[in-house]
Amino acid sequence: MANILVVDDEMGIRELLSEILGDEGHAVTLAENAQQARQARATGAPDLVLLDIWMPDTDGVTLLKEWQRDGLLTMPVIMMSGHATIDTAVEATRIGALNFLEKPIAMQKLLKAVQAGLARGQEVVRAPVLAPRPAALPPAEEAAPPSFGAQPLPPQGAHGIAVARGSGEGHMFSLSFDLPLREARDAFERMYFEHHLGREGGSMTRVAEKTGLERTHLYRKLKQLGVEPGKLAKKNQQA
Incomplete structure (x- = not known):
């Protein structure tokens, strides 16, 4: 089971995604605008975010930029829109979005994208990282x-x-x-x-x-x- 944040200003979309993902055993948090999404992210990083691009207060791409700027883009994000251009989708991907889904979203396509996103998130969590270089080194090593x-x-x-x-x-x-x-x-x-x-x-x-x-x-x-x-x-x- 994963914790998934769904951000969309359309109630019907939120309820539909919540029902589909809930049936798959996931815990779903809903946000109808960017402010609610910020509050949800402040409580902790979800395992995955489904983020609508066009919203009334702040659009999804701008919110994605905020998270990237503030170091909060630590979870996979899948963008959603029924009106976005290719340039918008490419921009979101450049910022850090993992995928883009065009509305209306077919259930199988949604589940496949969610599964891939969660798998990517697990890979990031398991990935080992480089240790910081020692602060003091002999001159010969420091120059190398x-x-x-x-x-x-x-x-x-x-x-x-x-x-x-x-x-x-x-x-x-x-x-x-x-x-x-x-x-x-x-x-x-x-x-x-x-x-x-x-x-x-x-x-x-x-x-x-x-x-x-x-x-x-x-x-x-x-x-x-x-x-x-x-x-x-x-x-x-x-x-």
């Missing part, structure tokens, strides 16, 4: 560029673990669970994509195949994370 494969591992403790990157590669990196979830997710995703870009020589086509992402989504994700494929590929060739 950071490298996941070259730095020695710190002792394993209660708040971090050591794992291998890739099967049979022997590359190791330290992980910590002390960062805020959003920073943890970004750190892990940055490491994940840099790893695959390095293995594939910067080929976006092969990385898209390896990661299961469409090229357009992959480009947006790399830009959001600040990963530059061209520079990374050049760096690996020089190494």
